Amino acid sequence: MRNSRVGEVIVAQLIRVAGYSAIVFVALILFFLIREGGPALLEVPVRNLLGVRWYPIEGYFGLLPLLGGTLVVTLGATAIAAPLGVLTAVYIAEVAPRWAREVLKPVIELLAGIPSVALGFVGILVFVPFVRTTFGLPTGLSAFTGAILLGLIAIPTIVSVAEDAIDAVPRTYRDAALALGATDWQAIWRVTVPAARTGIMTAVMLGVGRAIGETMAVMMVTGNAPVMPSGLLALFHPVRTMTATIAAEMGEVANGSTHYHTLFLIGMVLFLITLAVNLVAAGIVFRQRKRAERILS
């Protein structure tokens, strides 16, 4: 009897440790990024870091072309994935007949399961030549090709979160609209979707977060050129994202060198960006839940 009580306390403590491990890991990740990336701030003058040339062999550590590359590719991906994802979610939640839903949902889940390196591989062999011949470019390895692949990667997240949000709109809202003489179409766009808009925004934010952090597929099809993108046409030039830079160069740098520290610094920047995106997304959900509670009480 006494034994089992002691066991009970030990198990409870172990479980508590597991529970708090998430916090420990986030702290550890931040600690090691700062520990390895912080020195870059001392070794490289800020003016250099904010420059437009990334050419580490000659001591140029300008982060702007990499930030620009990530920005162009992510914006392109969002422009593709947000409308397609949200419209697909509306279709699945509100319009699709049962059989179409049973086909669409698993296929989109399938997309979520395809490893990004496999998407990148198909990207090289299929999308790259396609983009080159369609737009008459010297090379199909471009930000646009990366944006297509990233769009595909962001779509499953956007569809599933947005669909949940639309599903969560109370049936009575729709019924009220229909009773007032609205068509189904009007009820969807003037009642259901506006009521779900915070959830839909969260969905897009989470999709954007995934796109920013994606590495392999982007690295394989964007041409790996750390050039400062300028203007709209930059979409059709080769670029290099922050994630791709880390993945491509970390294998070749000496541990403890300035280049090594700067790559960790890029990791720190990525960490902070995705943290901000995800906290904003989570904040939207939290606020929405609060409001729903207020309305219901």
Next chain:
Amino acid sequence: MSASQRTAARRLVIQRLGYAGLALAALLTVAPIAVIVGIMVWHGAPAISVEFLTAMPRDGLRAGGIFPAIVGTFWLTIGTAIVAVPLGVGAAIYLAEYAADSRWTRAIRVAIINLAGIPSVVYGLFGLGLFVLFLQLGTSIIAGSLTLAIMTLPVIISTAEEALRAVPSSFRVVSISLGGTRWQTVWRIVLPQALPGILTGVILGLERAAGETAPILFTAAALFLPRLPSSIFDPTMALPYHLFVIATQIPGMPVQIQYGTALVLLSFVLGMNLIATLIRSRARARRQW
């Protein structure tokens, strides 16, 4: 035809067009997926043979099989499971069964959201900094598994917690009223009921880990090894990294081997997905509450 009838007819036309537009959007979303999977199966299937799956690579990876990459991914996935499953399920039990809704539990939730959003390549950096260099594990299966495990945690925690919360509270009330302690209640009553849901989450998390490249780039992966790893402190080849290497780094690489490797990786990952789906649907059919 009266004015109101005309309005109604016009609205109906708009609705029909709108629905067609939505269906088109959905089609545009799924068509590329079907094309991508179709291409991989079509070109990859002819490459698959017993030799391809069980032989070592030859001629600078340009011939032979991909056996060491398959074995490596298998061990990395097992290693990830050994670390991530107890930790993740434990955390889920804490959140669902033990923790009160306090400031600290909210901090844990924020941490989990945060972990879920960290880019995979940043996990790779972290693994390099902590496991490979600081703890001096070197580029090894264990360093890669630990890195992948931390990346997989948020998926496992959130799906397992959801599965635990789905068990009706009457189960707990009955167990406690019969004199069961909290742990006995969790271990003998709640966990068995939530097991299918937890398993689904675990497999989905491991599926992601098995397909990831960026976290193992600097923590576990080797371009080519003449023999299989003999301990968890050895580096290893792995399917996703192997595909990356032969797709981008080797000039004159036969396309068939590339497609074959992609298909094996895809089957590995989607096979796990299929198992998870089967567990979920079987459990749903059998559930009594």
